[in-house]
Amino acid sequence: MKTLKVVKIGGKLIEDEAKLSSFLKDFAALEGPKILVHGGGNLATEIASRLGYETKIIDGRRITDQNSLDVIVMTYGGLINKRIVAKLQGLHCNAIGLCGADGRSVISIKREIKEIDYGFVGDITEINIGFINSLLDEGITPVFSAISCTKEGELLNTNGDSVASEIAIAMSGHYTTQLNFCFEKRGVLADAKDDSSVIPVLDRKDYESLKEKKIIGEGMLPKLHNCFNALDKGVSNIYLGDFTLLKNDSECTKIGK
Amino acid sequence: MKTLKVVKIGGKLIEDEAKLSSFLKDFAALEGPKILVHGGGNLATEIASRLGYETKIIDGRRITDQNSLDVIVMTYGGLINKRIVAKLQGLHCNAIGLCGADGRSVISIKREIKEIDYGFVGDITEINIGFINSLLDEGITPVFSAISCTKEGELLNTNGDSVASEIAIAMSGHYTTQLNFCFEKRGVLADAKDDSSVIPVLDRKDYESLKEKKIIGEGMLPKLHNCFNALDKGVSNIYLGDFTLLKNDSECTKIGK
Numbered sequence: 001m002k003t004l005k006v007v008k009i010g011g012k013l014i015e016d017e018a019k020l021s022s023f024l025k026d027f028a029a030l031e032g033p034k035i036l037v038h039g040g041g042n043l044a045t046e047i048a049s050r051l052g053y054e055t056k057i058i059d060g061r062r063i064t065d066q067n068s069l070d071v072i073v074m075t076y077g078g079l080i081n082k083r084i085v086a087k088l089q090g091l092h093c094n095a096i097g098l099c100g101a102d103g104r105s106v107i108s109i110k111r112e113i114k115e116i117d118y119g120f121v122g123d124i125t126e127i128n129i130g131f132i133n134s135l136l137d138e139g140i141t142p143v144f145s146a147i148s149c150t151k152e153g154e155l156l157n158t159n160g161d162s163v164a165s166e167i168a169i170a171m172s173g174h175y176t177t178q179l180n181f182c183f184e185k186r187g188v189l190a191d192a193k194d195d196s197s198v199i200p201v202l203d204r205k206d207y208e209s210l211k212e213k214k215i216i217g218e219g220m221l222p223k224l225h226n227c228f229n230a231l232d233k234g235v236s237n238i239y240l241g242d243f244t245l246l247k248n249d250s251e252c253t254k255i256g257k
Numbered sequence: 258m259k260t261l262k263v264v265k266i267g268g269k270l271i272e273d274e275a276k277l278s279s280f281l282k283d284f285a286a287l288e289g290p291k292i293l294v295h296g297g298g299n300l301a302t303e304i305a306s307r308l309g310y311e312t313k314i315i316d317g318r319r320i321t322d323q324n325s326l327d328v329i330v331m332t333y334g335g336l337i338n339k340r341i342v343a344k345l346q347g348l349h350c351n352a353i354g355l356c357g358a359d360g361r362s363v364i365s366i367k368r369e370i371k372e373i374d375y376g377f378v379g380d381i382t383e384i385n386i387g388f389i390n391s392l393l394d395e396g397i398t399p400v401f402s403a404i405s406c407t408k409e410g411e412l413l414n415t416n417g418d419s420v421a422s423e424i425a426i427a428m429s430g431h432y433t434t435q436l437n438f439c440f441e442k443r444g445v446l447a448d449a450k451d452d453s454s455v456i457p458v459l460d461r462k463d464y465e466s467l468k469e470k471k472i473i474g475e476g477m478l479p480k481l482h483n484c485f486n487a488l489d490k491g492v493s494n495i496y497l498g499d500f501t502l503l504k505n506d507s508e509c510t511k512i513g514k
Contacts, residue, residue, distance in 0.1 A: 070336055095360075155343045
C-alpha cells in the first residue's frame with residue numbers, strides 16, 4: 001500500500017509567519033499523497049474580542065455559542081484556511097481548502113448536553129473516504145480546518161487533533177497512514193520546563209506510567225489519547241514535533257504500540 | 258450536450274435569511290449539473306467597520322487594501338461560503354465551497370495600477386475546467402466565493418458577476434451553459450423607480466439604445482456588459498431576476514443576442 005501522510009499543525013505555529021512559511025515549504029515538498037489539518041491558534045479569540053463577543057469559559061472549557069462559531073468559521077474556515085491554500089499553490093502544491101461540510105467530508109453529531117452545554121461542538125461520526133480518495137487520486141492535497149458538519153447541515157466546532165486522527169484512521173484501509181502532529185514543542189517532554197527533554201519513543205506502557213506520575217501535562221493528555229486511539233485503529237506511524245518535523249524527524253517523539 | 262446551470266446570487270439577497278433559504282431550496286432542487294457563485298452583500302463592510310478598519314473609496318470605487326482583503330476572505334470565503342454549503346448539505350445537495358485558490362479553480366492577475374491603485378483586486382485569466390468538470394462528474398456542486406488567486410499564490414478580491422460569467426464561458430465547451438443572475442430586482446427595469454417595469458427580453462440593440470438614453474442604471478451596466486460578453490463567448494442562455502428566478506422564470510429578463 002502507498003503511504004499517506006496526514007499532518008496536523010496547531011497552536012502558536014499558525015500565528016508565527018516565519019515558522020508557518022518554513023513548515024508549508026516542507027509540507028509542499030513532501031512526496032506522495034498528503035493531507036493537512038490546521039487549528040486556528042488564538043486568532044479566533046482575538047477577532048471575537050475585537051468584534052465585542054465575550055468568550056464563555058465554564059470549568060476551564062471554552063463554550064462555542066453562535067457568535068463564537070461564526071468567528072471560528074470566519075477565521076479557521078476562511079482566513080487561515082484560504083491563506084494556507086494560496087501559499088501552497090504558490091509552492092506548486094495543488095491544495096484545496098475544506099471544512100467538514102465541503103463534499104460531506106467530515107460528518108459529526110452535536111455533543112450531548114450532560115453537566116456542561118459546550119454549544120456548537122461536534123464529535124466526528126464519519127469521514128467521507130471516497131471523496132478524499134478521489135481528490136488524492138487527482139493529485140490534489142486537502143487542507144482541512146477543524147470544522148465539521150452534521151448530516152442536517154449544521155456547522156460545528158471540532159477538535160483539530162481529532163479531525164486529523166479520524167481522517168488518518170479512516171484512510172488506513174487504503175493507505176499505510178502516517179500521522180504527524182506539529183506544534184510548539186519538539187515532542188513529548190519528560191520535563192515540561194526543559195525543551196530538550198524530548199522523549200524519543202513513547203509506548204502505551206510508558207504513557208500510562210508517565211500519566212500516573214503526572215509527568216505529562218494536561219494539554220498533552222488528549223493529544224496522546226488521540227495518538228494511541230489512532231494506533232489501535234490502523235494508523236501505522238505517529239510522530240510529534242515542532243515546525244521542522246517534516247524535514248527532520250530525528251528530534252521528535254515517535255509513538256509506539 | 259448536457260445543460261449546466263451557473264447561478265450567481267448577490268446583493269441584499271445574501272443578507273435576507275428568509276429569501277436566501279427560499280432561494281437555496283430552489284437551487285438544491287435544480288436537476289443536473291449546477292454551480293453557485295455568491296457575493297457577500299454588506300457583511301464585509303460591516304465586519305470591517307466593527308474591526309476598526311476604514312473602507313477606502315476613491316472616485317466611488319472601493320479600494321481593497323490588505324485589511325479589506327482579509328475581511329473579504331473571512332466573510333465571503335469563510336462565513337458566507339461555508340454557511341451556504343452547510344445549508345445545501347442539509348437540503349441533500351452535495352456542495353463544496355471554493356475560492357479561486359482551491360484546486361487552482363479561478364486564476365487571476367492583479368489589476369494593473371493606472372490612475373487608481375485598486376489594491377488586491379484580480380482580473381480572471383483562467384478557469385480550471387478539468388477540476389470543475391471532475392467535481393460535476395462526481396455529482397458535487399461547486400459553490401464559489403468571489404475570490405481568485407494568482408499563479409504565485411496571492412488571493413485577490415474579484416467581481417462576482419465576472420466569476421460567474423467566466424466560469425459559464427469556460428464550461429460552454431463541455432455543456433450547454435445557462436447563466437442566471439439573481440439579485441434584488443425582478444429583472445432589468447425600463448423604469449428604475451417602477452419594480453414592475455421588467456423588460457422581458459433584452460438584446461444588444463435594445464441595450465445600446467437604453468444605455469444611450471441613460472435608462473439603465475449605473476449599477477446595471479457592468480452586469481449587462483458581462484452578460485453580452487458571455488453570450489458572445491458561448492453561453493447559451495442568460496436570465497436576470499430575483500430570488501424566485503429558479504422556480505419562476507416567467508417574470509424576469511432574458512438576454513438575447
